[in-house]
Amino acid sequence: MLNFEFENRTKIIFGKKVEEQVGALVSANAKKVLLHYGGGSIKKSGLYDRVINSLQEAGVEYVELGGVVANPRVSLVREGIKLCREEQVDFILAVGGGSVIDSAKGIAAGFYYQGDVWELYMREGTFDECLPIGVVLTIPAAGSESSGGSVVTNEDGLWKRDIGSLKLRPVFALLNPELTYTLPNYQTACGISDMLAHVMERYFTRVIKVDLTDRLAEAIMKSVIKQAHIINQSPDDYDARAEIMWAGTLAHNDLVGTGRQGDWASHGIEHELSGIYDIAHGAGLSIVFPAWMKHVYKSDIPRFAQFANRVFDIEINTMNLEETAIKGIEAMESFYGLIGMPTRLSQVNIDETRFNEMANKATNDGTTTMGSFVPLTKADIMAIFELAK
Amino acid sequence: MLNFEFENRTKIIFGKKVEEQVGALVSANAKKVLLHYGGGSIKKSGLYDRVINSLQEAGVEYVELGGVVANPRVSLVREGIKLCREEQVDFILAVGGGSVIDSAKGIAAGFYYQGDVWELYMREGTFDECLPIGVVLTIPAAGSESSGGSVVTNEDGLWKRDIGSLKLRPVFALLNPELTYTLPNYQTACGISDMLAHVMERYFTRVIKVDLTDRLAEAIMKSVIKQAHIINQSPDDYDARAEIMWAGTLAHNDLVGTGRQGDWASHGIEHELSGIYDIAHGAGLSIVFPAWMKHVYKSDIPRFAQFANRVFDIEINTMNLEETAIKGIEAMESFYGLIGMPTRLSQVNIDETRFNEMANKATNDGTTTMGSFVPLTKADIMAIFELAK
Structure with a gap:
């Protein structure tokens, strides 16, 4: 820690x-x-x-x-x-x-x-x-x-x-x-995407032995996912709306970042997207995060397997942790789809035209990296855009 | 909520x-x-x-x-x-x-x-x-x-x-x-007992639909229990000591009490014990809590079954939730024993001589109740002392 x-x-x-x-x-x-x-x-x-x-x-x-x-x-x-x-x-x-x-x-x-x-x-x-x-x-x-x-x-x-x-x-x-009862479904979902991203940016860390904040982060993610399903069916369920609202605050008041280093590369990449294309931040995040996960998960398969197991209740395949890790990423992507969030750039009409420009902006023309879980080079960011196409 | x-x-x-x-x-x-x-x-x-x-x-x-x-x-x-x-x-x-x-x-x-x-x-x-x-x-x-x-x-x-x-x-x-490396084992264990009690006083509530704070509370309890086992073996494990220290703060900064009503009867009963007998607060709590649980669990078996499952990984017997609930209480009692905490009054040389006096003090001579999960009368408190003998 x-x-x-x-x-x-x-x-x-x-x-x-x-x-x-x-x-x-x-x-x-x-x-x-x-x-x-x-x-x-x-x-x-x-x-x-x-x-x-x-x-x-x-x-x-x-x-x-x-x-x-x-x-x-x-x-x-x-x-x-x-x-x-x-x-x-x-x-x-x-x-x-x-x-x-x-x-x-x-x-x-x-x-x-x-x-x-x-x-x-x-x-x-x-x-x-x-x-x-x-x-x-x-x-x-x-x-x-x-x-x-x-x-x-x-x-x-x-x-x-x-x-x-x-x-x-x-x-x-x-x-x-x-x-929040009257929020359009899409805006509710964008908010859910944003708060989950705030937790995940902190969850995916290279700092080891941060058990308590791991579990606090998992508690928030699990609760948000559960309540999102309820709101999907009953937009005016007070308790579900309340859980989501409190979760949104706790996701970003620094509690789940204590004792660890956050990543924040996905946020950085998303800022380039919404900066240029003016898409909703939550929609940008639901597109970037699965692609980022696919690009980086191999560098820490145990952490992604833990995420799959503890957040999505996916059974751990001890013989093949990578399989578990991948199932977690798939579950995250499915969840985004289920609440109506895009997971591909094509869904928000963004093509490859400005990939290079955005990757340059994110890395000061290729001279710096982004994030700490895996410090992303310009080439990494281009690869993530490709995965998100 | x-x-x-x-x-x-x-x-x-x-x-x-x-x-x-x-x-x-x-x-x-x-x-x-x-x-x-x-x-x-x-x-x-x-x-x-x-x-x-x-x-x-x-x-x-x-x-x-x-x-x-x-x-x-x-x-x-x-x-x-x-x-x-x-x-x-x-x-x-x-x-x-x-x-x-x-x-x-x-x-x-x-x-x-x-x-x-x-x-x-x-x-x-x-x-x-x-x-x-x-x-x-x-x-x-x-x-x-x-x-x-x-x-x-x-x-x-x-x-x-x-x-x-x-x-x-x-x-x-x-x-x-x-x-905290140099704390005697007994004092470390008393602290662990105290912080777990702070979480449990808030966890056992009659307020329904408090999913997020349930999970945050479970996260803290699970982490404390896991780290306590590590410290038991390796008193100078920095990370385990750090998790316990941060957990102790979060257990009682009101975070896990948000949106719900805490019970606090076990603390109240313990205060009568340590007020008269000057035992360590954590030791009093490890004696009172199992007895309190045994006395009240039937009033909300699903909550005690959830506690068993989510805190101690005890499989839920859907045919017999009460069995799961009881296993959770047993697991809690075993945990106290394992870290060297007493779970019976006899272990700290307290007999029934002053049960009546303490129960009177706790309830203003039998005129008031204590706690909210089950409002305890003087007779309830006497029964809890009996269970704790």
Whole structure:
């Protein structure tokens, strides 16, 4: 087990009607808040009105910035920073899913930064201070509600890059599973794909003797897979929605990464895909992960056999662990199919035209590798794209 | 799943040599610290000197109060409060196990309280403010290093009572598994018993559809049991010690309690035992838990069968779930025996003389019940003592 630090200060308030507490929570932290959200869904659902009412009742002043899209854009982050400075905002309330929260974190990080916020994402600048953030979560997926990470896309060149800092962890996150009843099946499935990927990126490690976090990771994956089947049949099963929502947070609050080194190559490759083609992150991950697994599993067959056995209850063939490992990868791919996620690039209309460009971007023109489970070269990434065609 | 709040602000710094950071961490939080510890073990091991050096190097002033015993006494807590007030201490550093940390929390809670600190433990007073606490952990067991709980014994009447508040969660906890190599086997086993009990108190719930936290709890129990076997053979296996140490924290940081109601009757009964007889808490728990299980399992055989299957890999007899449930209880009892824990009161020289007195204390003279899985009456508690004889 590796040395580690674990600190997660986000206060989680979970359950039915918890969004009603938002005004009181914000007023304890702020005088003037930026209400940040996406398209019209929170207006259609009535959540927008409930949040506004709660803020007004608590006497909190607010300004608004909607319009966050999936794969949130740095242009809107810049607009948010300008607005927050002009309006002397001292708190950001993100109402939405991971894209809205990530966009809010970009604004929070850029608020005190003197240069252009994109420099932070390109590792050309750093920040010490940021605005505090609160969250009303509507999509269980990214885990951004208690993580310190933010992923933003720059339309200029379609770069998708991330920043991470403990300071960016939201102060509070309100999680009401009822708010997720109305999510389209595809969006629910994208979220499930995303949270499973967050666990798998940490599960597939070369650090040995990390039994406890192995088992915690397996617990989350097993539960997510079980609940996904229930939601597939009964989209308004409260308990299944609740398990998925809490799993999405735990998948990415760093708990299952303690004592080990994560891989994150699949996320990196997916960022190139969604950066250029603007596909849903969860869909990109369900395409990349099986291909990545097929490309790398031989380097640690016992770990993949353990995954097959403990996550998918596949019996271990002690005479042929590789067979067990392969069955696990097949089970993962079948699961994606079952919840309606694509597992091939062709399903999202991506062909080989820009494979080379994406592999170059991911490896600084072939000069660096990606990931730690198997450090992937440009050639590896090309091979993974081929497997995913 | 029930609504819940989850907040854990303790910064965990885990791994080899992390205690060297203590001076820097304290100096960031305090000007003058109370160094609180137990008997001579930290002096013998050299840890005391290393902590003092680190504090001195960081320029932190300190006063000392040693002498915390297992089942920490309110008299020393009172002494600590007096000392902290006289010396204008603004931070408490607990170097030790759960008893030292719990004692530190008592001092922290009593520091600003106008009445006698024992009133807080008897629910006759409340506190809003407390001194901040930091921890260098030497015994993985109580989980007190990131919990908000404190259990203290009043020598006058041998009452053992607890307080709990998010404010009592330590600011930081330094966890170096190497510091646990020299623990006597019995103390290691007591710690393992304690952490398993913390998980089981939450696992045995009447709240249904809590799949994710069931699985997380099972993950911790399975890992603890596996690693306990390794430590039994190889007391200085770093990774096994590390898994146990991290498991002890996660067992009691409220994670596995999210969305469900815990029972805590076994803890309550054990507090009566160790309050009067001053036995080790872990030993009391390994005696009470099997008896409690035997007394209550019939009220929820499926849950006990799940426990048997998922924690001890006992095959489920679908024709006779009760048989599976009983095998799980037997496996738990065998495990306690294997790590050298008592499972009968006679093994710690306790006879029936004071059963009635303890059952009265636990139920306010038979007027209240204890626990939620099965609310135990005085008669139930007497029956559990009989089963544990």
